[in-house]
Amino acid sequence: MTDIAALKARRDRALGAGAALFYETPLHIVRGEGAWLFDPDGRRYVDMYNNVPCVGHGNPVVAEAMGRQQATLNVHSRYLHEGILAFAERLAALHGPQIESVVFSCSGTEANEVALRTARFATGKRGIVCTDATYHGNSELVGALTRAGAAGPADPLVRAFPFPQTYRPLVEGLSEDELCEAYLARLSASIADLEASGVGFAALIVCSIFANEGLPNIPKGFMAKAAALAHAAGGLVIADEVQAGYCRTGRWWGYEVSGFTPDIVVTGKPMGNGLPLAATAASRALIETFRARTRYFNTFASSPLQAAVGMAVLDEIEGRGLRDNAATVGAFLKTELTARAPAWDAIGDVRGEGLFLGVEMISGGAARTPDTALAGRVANRLKDKGFLTSNAGQFNNIVKIRPPLVFSRADAEAFLAAFDETVVELRG
């Protein structure tokens, strides 16, 4: 048995106290296999949280590709190497014809920096519009978008509009079309405000499925109209697919689910199954504008290692039919969870697509009061039963379910049994 308190104390010194840990009693993990994680005593946990190891923890194909390429060659990108070209071409071909060229980097933060700066260079404007409950990364530039307007002094270059949703609508009592227009009006006002302030409007950036906002159902047609509005105002549309993309929703890209065509696509987390790897993809003209203005060089990016691992991940997704698996198992899980809602009035809503689902915990019935504490209890209880989830959303009151793409129907059935137990135990 691990002495959790001793390990935690050691960690508080080595990494500094305040480095985030999951669960009331943190979990000590030593091994992974597919959708499962194991503690030092060999206890198995079904991983329903981690999207980074998309083709499975310990995936042998990826590990072999990684070790082999590292043993062969891993060097920066100022020499010619075919690997990264083939990977860039394959990645671009997964999008529509407007996406031609790629800037690789090491994290979603770095890739979003490239996207925002590209938009600024291309438009000659500086203002960015995002939602009011988003997260796109941790640098000073990208971090300024985190829950913009929610706390602290407003950044003069950023405006946040209320994220679109039908569950807690901006205005009650509207039709879906009217609600859509209400959100568009707020987006439009944000753009107008940037223009009036003199910084101008460079880009609208959204997670294509509004993951950190809580996977809302959005008014039908909203994103297509939002993109058109941004374009009409002279700005670009950036799709942050760090969480939404790579078959997470049962489709390749979240923008297919939400129905819009981005100018710039940012990808990250699952690309390397754990190797630091991210990308900013756009038209060749946009990418070349960025390169001309910055002479950007990223020591570890566009490397033979990133290429070999990135290709192995795509091979696994395609060869094992993991997009279909995400769609099928995800649909089963969503149907089953939705069917459970009537049995517990604390389940306010079940949302999401594919293997990215959220169960919204509420109290107060029709008041739909977010129950953050209860969502935390659910995640901790499920962890005790061997199922790893987390919490998310604007109020952190959502049980977040986002397993590796290899998550199976059998895993889902086992989870549902544990979820049923949890409902009985916590329903009181």
Add this chain to the structure above:
Amino acid sequence: MTDIAALKARRDRALGAGAALFYETPLHIVRGEGAWLFDPDGRRYVDMYNNVPCVGHGNPVVAEAMGRQQATLNVHSRYLHEGILAFAERLAALHGPQIESVVFSCSGTEANEVALRTARFATGKRGIVCTDATYHGNSELVGALTRAGAAGPADPLVRAFPFPQTYRPLVEGLSEDELCEAYLARLSASIADLEASGVGFAALIVCSIFANEGLPNIPKGFMAKAAALAHAAGGLVIADEVQAGYCRTGRWWGYEVSGFTPDIVVTGKPMGNGLPLAATAASRALIETFRARTRYFNTFASSPLQAAVGMAVLDEIEGRGLRDNAATVGAFLKTELTARAPAWDAIGDVRGEGLFLGVEMISGGAARTPDTALAGRVANRLKDKGFLTSNAGQFNNIVKIRPPLVFSRADAEAFLAAFDETVVELRG
């Protein structure tokens, strides 16, 4: 034979034209071994540029550790894992007692972001002082330090002072002590200017050996006095050891060479022998200030993979005596290059420590006019002979020699023969 033009055209589309390439005719590389790189025809190049693969291209110990850990477990840091704690402890122990805790990240850029933001949080001030010919990374925040003041609108939060050097001194005709005071006066003026402007002084950041500035010989005692001056003004001292550290100079850290004690140490490039891995290390109090203010989380950082690879690199450096190798082979190379200077008046100076040397190319004799074009011709000529160097420095007129730490005396002797040929061919 590679069709270089065709590969270049393919790259221009996949990555966008403007992605930097070395040499007049770019080099197509497919394999590496120790200090050697190989093209598709099996032609061998002695790598005298790459500091990232510090324990050698294709190092089997590192590749094995990487593949094994990836096959075992590679997951984010919100679970407990002993690997990253042991690595953080080992890294901190390589510094003095003021360095206790570590924030890991994926690139030197990310690590410098953490350092700068930590200094701002800790001091409550925002102003940063750097040199006028530096580079610390490519994000918007860190990129603002790149040759600050040299071009574009001045960042109100940044001041640049002339980097210290004896080769092209700030004022001619002074004693070394007087010159030291002259540079300190400029640093002091930068700090005072930040304070007068209302943003205040948060930190002095320098590459400990002023690598991008051109590896200058600095007035004796300058850095210790500069650090004292920064501290007296209430600011912190950040040592960027991304290039300077990890035994590059024949000592563990560049600040040992320059003689100062930093509050925050940033490391990157060589840490993972090519795996994206960087770190910001400081006192526990400083690191905890950063964590409390940001709730920083970096998806790919502090992972079991970073830990396993980082430990393997340290094992190789220590087990194979690579610090001593850098000191010994570097001293031999510097002595031999210095001995060649009288034979070619274009060699203005030979500088550096360990396996990081610079040969300054000039014209005009006593005028010491930087000869950037000649430095480029030397690097290209050496490449044709099978030796890979590059150019650096304030005027890009320095032949930059910075091989993997495994670079041998035999490699150095072969290089010197090629250098002698180059001198004869270009001296005219």
